[in-house]
Amino acid sequence: MDVPWWRDAIVYEIYVRSFSDASGDGVGDLAGVRARLPYLRDLGVDAVWLTPFYTSPMADGGYDVADYRDVDPLFGTLGDFEALVADAHGLGLRVIVDIVPNHSSDRHPWFRAGLRERYVFREGGETPPNNWQSTFGGPAWTRVADGQWYLHLFAPGQPDFNWRDPAVHAEFLDILRFWLDRGVDGFRIDVAMGLYKAEGLPDVEDQSFAAVSPVWGQPEVHEVYRQWRKVLDSYPGERMAVGEVWTDDPVDLARYVRPDELQQSFNFAWLQAPWSAEAFRKVIDDTLATVPFATWVLSNHDVVRHRTRYEVGAPGAGLNRAKAAFLTMLMLPGSTYLYQGEELGLPEVEDLPPEARQDPVFFQSGGKLPGRDGCRVPLPWTAVGASLGFSPDGARPWLPQPPAFAQLSAEAQTGHPASTLEFYRRALALRRDLVRSLPYTLEWMDSPPGALFFTRGPVTCVLNCGSDSVSLPSHESVLMASGPFEDGLLPPGTAAWLRRR
Numbered sequence: 001m002d003v004p005w006w007r008d009a010i011v012y013e014i015y016v017r018s019f020s021d022a023s024g025d026g027v028g029d030l031a032g033v034r035a036r037l038p039y040l041r042d043l044g045v046d047a048v049w050l051t052p053f054y055t056s057p058m059a060d061g062g063y064d065v066a067d068y069r070d071v072d073p074l075f076g077t078l079g080d081f082e083a084l085v086a087d088a089h090g091l092g093l094r095v096i097v098d099i100v101p102n103h104s105s106d107r108h109p110w111f112r113a114g115l116r117e118r119y120v121f122r123e124g125g126e127t128p129p130n131n132w133q134s135t136f137g138g139p140a141w142t143r144v145a146d147g148q149w150y151l152h153l154f155a156p157g158q159p160d161f162n163w164r165d166p167a168v169h170a171e172f173l174d175i176l177r178f179w180l181d182r183g184v185d186g187f188r189i190d191v192a193m194g195l196y197k198a199e200g201l202p203d204v205e206d207q208s209f210a211a212v213s214p215v216w217g218q219p220e221v222h223e224v225y226r227q228w229r230k231v232l233d234s235y236p237g238e239r240m241a242v243g244e245v246w247t248d249d250p251v252d253l254a255r256y257v258r259p260d261e262l263q264q265s266f267n268f269a270w271l272q273a274p275w276s277a278e279a280f281r282k283v284i285d286d287t288l289a290t291v292p293f294a295t296w297v298l299s300n301h302d303v304v305r306h307r308t309r310y311e312v313g314a315p316g317a318g319l320n321r322a323k324a325a326f327l328t329m330l331m332l333p334g335s336t337y338l339y340q341g342e343e344l345g346l347p348e349v350e351d352l353p354p355e356a357r358q359d360p361v362f363f364q365s366g367g368k369l370p371g372r373d374g375c376r377v378p379l380p381w382t383a384v385g386a387s388l389g390f391s392p393d394g395a396r397p398w399l400p401q402p403p404a405f406a407q408l409s410a411e412a413q414t415g416h417p418a419s420t421l422e423f424y425r426r427a428l429a430l431r432r433d434l435v436r437s438l439p440y441t442l443e444w445m446d447s448p449p450g451a452l453f454f455t456r457g458p459v460t461c462v463l464n465c466g467s468d469s470v471s472l473p474s475h476e477s478v479l480m481a482s483g484p485f486e487d488g489l490l491p492p493g494t495a496a497w498l499r500r501r
């Protein structure tokens with residue numbers, strides 16, 4: 001059967017600033033990623049997604065791009081990128097890069113040259129042209145010296161492009177080709193439901209991400225992805241794109257993954273579901289019924305790490321639940337996106353001091369929202385050393401690591417069968433062996449309240465979200481479990497893969 005590589009792929013998100021620092025300036029970089037590729041091969045992932053490493057003043061951690069065709073000196077050089085891609089491919093890993101088409105940096109040459117037709121400039125007055133709020137807090141408009149206002153749905157340093165200008169289309173088609181020519185296997189599209197804004201820019205009642213509103217999800221955006229798909233398909237090797245589409249309605253999600261548009265979009269409903277068998281089952285059913293190729297994701301660089309989210313109302317249960325959710329997710333039809341550090345069981349770092357914080361969300365909300373720094377703390381690689389192996393000796397990481405990270409480091413966990421890291425490695429290796437025998441569908445089985453049982457080919461997957469242990473369905477053997485059984489029963493916060501009879 002001819003299955004594209006991305007359909008069942010395990011993709012590992014590398015938040016480049018926080019993964020590994022080779023240069024010694026306390027910020028992760030491409031050479032750091034390159035040096036750790038064997039770790040990712042051994043972990044058992046199929047692809048990496050690199051967050052933006054392009055030239056940027058870093059008003060939003062690199063999601064404010066000043067030059068889409070170059071590498072910021074903070075992260076290395078174009079040569080470093082090319083070497084990284086060559087090494088990754090040599091190790092059998094694909095490379096997906098981020099593309100940021102909704103907005104640029106205010107340091108982008110077009111913005112600096114005053115090419116206002118390529119951005120969203122409006123006359124206003126003393127007040128902004130409409131009531132839109134920035135996703136990070138405060139008005140989505142900033143006034144320039146001559147009195148006009150420009151739109152920025154994120155930070156003021158991220159002016160939104162005007163996609164009604166043909167020059168913007170041509171520019172992004174060229175940027176796609178630039179990176180495809182350098183061998184990338186795909187793109188992660190930032191704010192994929194953005195780009196177009198409703199004509200007339202009417203006021204909105206609801207300021208939140210809504211799949212379709214004057215701010216997000218305009219129908220015109222789909223023509224952009226149809227064009228992009230043609231470019232992807234014109235290259236050999238099944239190049240792909242995955243869209244960042246925030247919606248809780250799978251029908252909206254499906255609009256982005258029609259056969260002539262993007263291959264995938266993130267399934268944030270899975271990430272947003274509470275710890276509940278009922279909620280999980282609904283997301284699984286809705287997803288499989290509406291989206292041709294499903295994806296599953298529990299954490300990324302914008303949300304509280306799932307280990308910590310699952311502690312809500314259940315202090316101490318987070319890690320077990322996180323491992324159980326991971327095991328369940330791996331057995332669902334489709335592709336899984338992992339976030340760096342989840343394989344170490346890292347928690348959200350919730351007590352970063354205000355003076356350490358860097359996320360514009362913290363500043364634009366006047367400190368009311370903590371922002372996203374807590375899931376971006378540099379990874380611990382070794383159990384000792386000033387930066388736990390993140391930077392060469394002597395350098396201070398850009399966000400402080402808590403002491404608890406030492407015991408969670410890759411070094412401290414390697415070789416310990418009970419560690420989260422070895423559990424991830426075993427699960428990913430076993431899934432790799434199994435995946436070809438799994439049909440792209442699942443069947444639900446009767447299960448006790450609070451639990452989920454489903455079968456896929458030769459495997460039965462069981463998950464207990466309830467508060468009592470449950471009996472296992474009939475099976476031949478246990479392939480893998482996220483924790484020990486108790487007297488043959490599946491305890492709360494535990495999942496397992498069973499070989500069917």
Ligand code: NOJ
Pocket residue numbers: 060063100154190191244301302
């Ligand atoms: C989504 C990215 O994941 C996030 O980190 C960024 O702040 C916004 N898009 C704006 O680019």
